[in-house]
Amino acid sequence: MSTQDTGRVALITGASRGIGYAVAEALVARGDRVVITGRNEDALKAAVERLGADRALGVPGKAHDDAHQAAAVERAMEAFGRVDHLVNNAGTNPVFGPITETDPAVARKVFETNVVSALGFAQQTWRAWQKENGGAIVNISSIAGLAAAPFVGAYGMSKAAMANLSLQLAHEMAPGVRVNTVAPAVVKTKFAAALYEGRESEATASYPLGRLGAPEDVAGAVAFLLSDAAGWITGQTLVVDGGLFLNAGV
Numbered sequence: 001m002s003t004q005d006t007g008r009v010a011l012i013t014g015a016s017r018g019i020g021y022a023v024a025e026a027l028v029a030r031g032d033r034v035v036i037t038g039r040n041e042d043a044l045k046a047a048v049e050r051l052g053a054d055r056a057l058g059v060p061g062k063a064h065d066d067a068h069q070a071a072a073v074e075r076a077m078e079a080f081g082r083v084d085h086l087v088n089n090a091g092t093n094p095v096f097g098p099i100t101e102t103d104p105a106v107a108r109k110v111f112e113t114n115v116v117s118a119l120g121f122a123q124q125t126w127r128a129w130q131k132e133n134g135g136a137i138v139n140i141s142s143i144a145g146l147a148a149a150p151f152v153g154a155y156g157m158s159k160a161a162m163a164n165l166s167l168q169l170a171h172e173m174a175p176g177v178r179v180n181t182v183a184p185a186v187v188k189t190k191f192a193a194a195l196y197e198g199r200e201s202e203a204t205a206s207y208p209l210g211r212l213g214a215p216e217d218v219a220g221a222v223a224f225l226l227s228d229a230a231g232w233i234t235g236q237t238l239v240v241d242g243g244l245f246l247n248a249g250v
Contacts, residue, residue, distance in 0.1 A: 004031035009080040010226065011035045011072060013063050013121060014090030016043040018189035019140060022215030023087050026223045028055045035059060035076040035083075037068070037090065063090035063117040073124040084135040085226045086125045088118035088162070091140070091155075099153030107154040114158035115165060122169055126177070134176035136226045139166045140218070141183040143241055147248075159183070163237050170235035178234040180225045185241035187213035208243030 010027050014020040016038035024034045028051050035057045038044045044058035059075050061068030076083045092113040095106045118139055129135065144152055145159030163181045170179035186203065204212055221240050224230055239245060 006031040008084040009033045009035065009076060009082050010085035010087060011037075011076055011083050011121070011125060012087040012089060013037045013072075013117070015087075016040055016047045016058075019184070019187060019215045019218045020087070020089040021047055022219035023089065023222045024051055024056065026216070026219040027085075027226070028052065030223065032085070033057075033080050035072060035079070037061060037063065037072050062113075063121075064112045066120060069117065069120045069124050072121070073128045077128055082133065083125045083129045084133075086121055086130075086135070086137045087140065087222060087226075088121055088137070089140045090114075090117060091158075093152060093155040095154055096151050098151065099157075102154050107157070110154045110158045111161065114155070115161045118162060118165060122165075122179075126173065130173070130177045136177060136230075137166075137169060137173075137179040138222045138225050139163070139179070139181045140222075141166075141181045141237065143183050143185045143239060143244065146183060146237075146239070146245075166237070167235050174234060178225075178230070180230075180233060180235065181237040182218060182221050182225065183237050183239045183241075184213055184218050185239075185244045187215060187218060189215060206244060206247055207241075208246050211242060213240065213242060 010032050012020050012024050012034055015024045015036035024036050027034055033055050037059050039062055041060040044060050048056045048058040057079050059072040095102055139162045141162045142159040144156035145163055149156030166179045166181040218240055221238055
């Protein structure tokens with residue numbers, strides 16, 4: 001890990017493993033401090049240990065819980081005195097099947113976790129620090145939100161809403177806070193395992209770059225969008241898909 005200190009602090013939701021953890025690792029490596037959240041307290045503790053207890057703080061809880069959102073931001077302010085960056089990565093996809101047969105109650109749960117929680121965290125960081133001091137937000141969406149997503153329709157709907165949430169926030173929070181979206185294709189994580197395990201060659205065949213994504217691929221994009229190098233970028237969706245959308249219309 002880097003010994004430099006940028007003085008900046010990032011709150012990353014759903015970061016005990018997978019994409020969220022990779023983002024935390026990338027930010028710590030460049031000298032940021034991070035506050036990470038997740039539902040599994042043991043997994044969160046292990047992640048903090050790997051990142052370094054002097055650079056990372058874990059706050060367990062469910063993303064859609066208003067009290068958890070407030071507690072995570074409060075802990076960040078208490079420990080580090082600021083929250084420059086927010087990465088809304090926490091998400092769920094509990095249903096696989098046609099959207100015409102999806103229980104509306106399940107769809108509501110998906111939106112509560114994937115979209116409403118992201119809004120809640122953004123409101124909390126805005127009030128606590130960003131409104132007066134500036135910063136940046138990245139919402140993790142998905143290519144499922146950019147096109148029809150057979151059998152994961154509720155998830156795709158929620159990810160489309162996340163991208164639009166970024167537009168609304170980017171407009172309202174300018175000029176001090178930049179807000180962007182990253183939309184990955186299939187990334188090799190536990191969350192996405194059902195989409196490639198046991199048939200990775202088949203799943204990879206349609207990707208022009210010849211492989212599925214790794215968490216680090218997404219983390220690099222997020223780190224860039226949170227950096228000063230992206231200082232004139234806001235309200236955008238960056239697709240990180242190994243070239244998959246090149247096949248559109250073929």
